[in-house]
Amino acid sequence: MDVQNKIVELYRPFRNHVSKAKLIDSLLAIHAHSQFQQFSSNLPNYVYNLPPGYSSTTDFSQPTKYHLHIWEMQILVKELIMYGQLYGGKKNYLNWNHLVDAINRLKALEGEIAKIYITKDNVLVELNRIAHRMFHLQHRPSNQDFARYWILYSDQELEKLIYKTIGLTVEEIFLISLACTGFYIKKFAMYYPPDIRLKGITQEKIDRYFSHFSISYESLKEKLKGEQTFDEKYVYAYSAYYKYPIIRLPYEEKDSLVCPIPRLLVERFTNGLYYEICNSTNFDHIFGEAYQNFIGNLLSKVYSNQEIFSESTYKTKYGEKRTVDWIVDDGSSTLFIECKTKRLRLGAKIGLLDLTEVNRELDKMADFILQVYKSVLDYKAGYYSKYVYKREKKINVMIVTLEEWFLFGNNLSVSLNTKVNNKLKDNNISLEIVKEHPYIVASTEDFEKFIQICKKATIQNVITARINNKEKQDWHLLNFLISEFKKEYLETKSLLKKDYDELIEDLLEKYGTPPGKQSIA
Numbered sequence: 425m426d427v428q429n430k431i432v433e434l435y436r437p438f439r440n441h442v443s444k445a446k447l448i449d450s451l452l453a454i455h456a457h458s459q460f461q462q463f464s465s466n467l468p469n470y471v472y473n474l475p476p477g478y479s480s481t482t483d484f485s486q487p488t489k490y491h492l493h494i495w496e497m498q499i500l501v502k503e504l505i506m507y508g509q510l511y512g513g514k515k516n517y518l519n520w521n522h523l524v525d526a527i528n529r530l531k532a533l534e535g536e537i538a539k540i541y542i543t544k545d546n547v548l549v550e551l552n553r554i555a556h557r558m559f560h561l562q563h564r565p566s567n568q569d570f571a572r573y574w575i576l577y578s579d580q581e582l583e584k585l586i587y588k589t590i591g592l593t594v595e596e597i598f599l600i601s602l603a604c605t606g607f608y609i610k611k612f613a614m615y616y617p618p619d620i621r622l623k624g625i626t627q628e629k630i631d632r633y634f635s636h637f638s639i640s641y642e643s644l645k646e647k648l649k650g651e652q653t654f655d656e657k658y659v660y661a662y663s664a665y666y667k668y669p670i671i672r673l674p675y676e677e678k679d680s681l682v683c684p685i686p687r688l689l690v691e692r693f694t695n696g697l698y699y700e701i702c703n704s705t706n707f708d709h710i711f712g713e714a715y716q717n718f719i720g721n722l723l724s725k726v727y728s729n730q731e732i733f734s735e736s737t738y739k740t741k742y743g744e745k746r747t748v749d750w751i752v753d754d755g756s757s758t759l760f761i762e763c764k765t766k767r768l769r770l771g772a773k774i775g776l777l778d779l780t781e782v783n784r785e786l787d788k789m790a791d792f793i794l795q796v797y798k799s800v801l802d803y804k805a806g807y808y809s810k811y812v813y814k815r816e817k818k819i820n821v822m823i824v825t826l827e828e829w830f831l832f833g834n835n836l837s838v839s840l841n842t843k844v845n846n847k848l849k850d851n852n853i854s855l856e857i858v859k860e861h862p863y864i865v866a867s868t869e870d871f872e873k874f875i876q877i878c879k880k881a882t883i884q885n886v887i888t889a890r891i892n893n894k895e896k897q898d899w900h901l902l903n904f905l906i907s908e909f910k911k912e913y914l915e916t917k918s919l920l921k922k923d924y925d926e927l928i929e930d931l932l933e934k935y936g937t938p939p940g941k942q943s944i945a
Contacts, residue, residue: 427540431654434536438529439507441515442500445526447508448675450517451684454497454504455612457523458685461494462564463609473520494561494687495659496527501684502665505641506648510673534659541656541776548835549776553660555830556773565690571924572868573694574598575721576826579714585704586697591632596625599931600633601693604670608683616672616679623935636700637692638670638681660774667692667699695827698767708765716749716763719824719871723761725919726875727752733811740807748799751811752875757818757884760803760861762796765826786836789823790843793863796821797853800861820887821863828867832900840865862891870902876916877909 452470459465460479467479478490500517517523542550577586577594587593592600603620614620620630639647647664669688670681683689701707716735723732733751737744750761766788771781800821804813831840844863845855864887866874878886889908890897896904906913 428654431537431540431658434533435654435658438526438533439503441526441529442503443507443509444513445504445508445515445517445522446513447504447510448673449513450504450508450515450523451501451682452612453517453523454501455608455682455684455686456518457492458494458497458687459609461492462561462687464564465609471518471520475520478520491531492524492527493558494685495558496530498663498665498685498688499530499659500526502648502663505645505665505671506652510641537656537658546776549779549782552830552836553774553776556768557660559830560828561687565687566918567924568869568918568920569690569694570598570602571918571920571927572718573697574927575920575923576714576718577697579710579717581710582701582714585701585707585710589701589704590636592629595931595934596629597633597693597697598927599935600625600630601637601689604637604683605686605689608686608689612684613675613680613682616681618681625935634670634681637668637689638672639664639668641671641673644668644671656776657774662770667696711765712763715765715826719761719763719868720750722868722872722919723750723752723875726879727754731755736810738802738807738809740802740805745799745802745807747803747808747811748796752878752883753811753817754878754883756882757820757887759820759822759878759883760796760800761822761824762792763824764792766792767825767827768829782836783839785829786840786843789829789831789840789865790847792823793821793844794847794851794853796823796863797848797857797861798851800857801853818884819861820883821861822871823863823865824871825865825867828869829865830900831865832898837898862887864890864901866901870900870905872919873902873905873913873916876919877905877912880912880915881909 456468456471460467464482467474475490515522515526517526538550574594577583577597583594586597590597599622600620603622604614607614617627618630618634644664651661651663653661666688669685669692670683672679672681674680675682698711702711704710720732720734731753733747733753735749736747738747739745748760749763752759752761768785769781772785775782800819802808803811803819806813831837841858844858848855848857874886886905886909890901890904893904893908896907899907
């Protein structure tokens, strides 16, 4: 028996269990538990046989001890759409015992697949796959998440791309999305066609929104069955459900739009909006400029104008070049910052046996780092005209990425370091530059905390602490900061709160109190 057929045999008991489940009630159960865990909503009284203590948990981490996780519920939704019973069914996941039975079967299946594919040679790669699958779901959505993308997408040129592709302004997308999210946090289903009454938002715009974010049950079922894989990517592969978190199907004998996991709706209109426009003409340049300006906005909230230097041009004997995107000078040292919107491709996030895409993406990151080191050398050679080189100041390098690459742990960090060193050699640059000017790769979210901590503890103290700590230098940056600069970390705040509050106030002034009357199930 080949491996794929073996996995199909292992999969069959789990599928058979799901095929006996009442589709609507089971999706309703997943909605209840995902809302309880992700948005602190009260558990409804229609879920029953709950284990003692579960419904009274308040801390986000507490429900995990009951072994019901949102990343598993996502897989269960997919399986229910493919094989659950729209009418009839003996199993009902509103019953905790039935739900946990399904989850345990899924866990067992994952364990058996892992036995086939995971070895001592690729276990660190598996840890990275786990990080991409789980870590972003291990904190509740916040206004900070909304604000980050709302402000970024509101860049004038970027918004033009979004409007051209979707036919809605960023303001309209976020207004409708927030109204829908607020609704689905409380309710499982909305009657179709949706009657969402927002001042200034026509029914045509509502319809256009749902054409991008929803799909019929039959169409989704067909897409999911076409995507199904029985290999090491079973729980990691792309799913059409992530693109269409709202599903049109009959509920209580009425045509309805249901949203089993509203957290996926949040991700769809924030980071997921990227995929609507990424193939647009001149996208890379427009998105790059918008992101660079966004990072500059964050810096301006922490440092004074005299401490921040924006990108400019300078002349060398080889022609005109551009400086790094941002330089921060806190008096003790400098931080050279390059902003990159490049995202890890899905293949790099889920690859286990074939690491071609992982290596390709790491190679691109190494190119980014090489680019900054070349600019550092030009700076030290005196070519920067607007920011004069001072020998006594330490220079540090940071690549800020829009999303988390999870380049921590011995496996990926070593691979990246090797690629950086090889590129330096190929360009006749001494490897000592890495020791003299260490680099850090950070996500936007971590960067917001990092610069606030650096403001209090100085850039050099923070980076020196990280480089000199052999035990923790490969830790995820935020975890390191919490461990080593706990006092400063606890004093950090949301840099975008004021911006978000102003955006909401503008919406209220323009559109009135959202939402108005809704037709609900």
